[in-house]
Amino acid sequence: MAEKAKIWKATLGADAQFAVTEKSAFMVGAPNRFIKVNENGTTIYGPVSIVAGTESIKTGGMFVSLPNLIKMIPSTMVTPIPDQIPFPPLNIASDLAEDVSFFATLLA
Numbered sequence: 001m002a003e004k005a006k007i008w009k010a011t012l013g014a015d016a017q018f019a020v021t022e023k024s025a026f027m028v029g030a031p032n033r034f035i036k037v038n039e040n041g042t043t044i045y046g047p048v049s050i051v052a053g054t055e056s057i058k059t060g061g062m063f064v065s066l067p068n069l070i071k072m073i074p075s076t077m078v079t080p081i082p083d084q085i086p087f088p089p090l091n092i093a094s095d096l097a098e099d100v101s102f103f104a105t106l107l108a
Contacts, residue, residue, distance in 0.1 A: 062086055 024038035033046035
């Protein structure tokens with residue numbers, strides 16, 4: 001039995017669409033350019049352009065890469081330069097504290 005899907009398009013002939021099934025979601029821009037999210041993870045198919053500096057991109061939720069200019073300095077045994085530095089998401093903790101205090105006032 002085929003899985004049912006909901007599809008949203010601007011017009012009937014449009015290539016771009018949003019499609020949602022019970023187990024996955026698709027954002028399609030062109031026939032071979034799409035983003036798929038399902039239980040296996042996120043798949044981006046096609047060229048990708050990220051408009052952000054390397055210090056703005058986190059991996060593992062905590063590590064940021066050094067700026068490109070610093071990456072040009074050679075790392076040696078005498079002067080080791082890390083590839084990534086830990087940058088804990090402290091702003092999330094402060095946002096959470098604000099939300100908790102807001103809801104605590106509602107309960108009082």
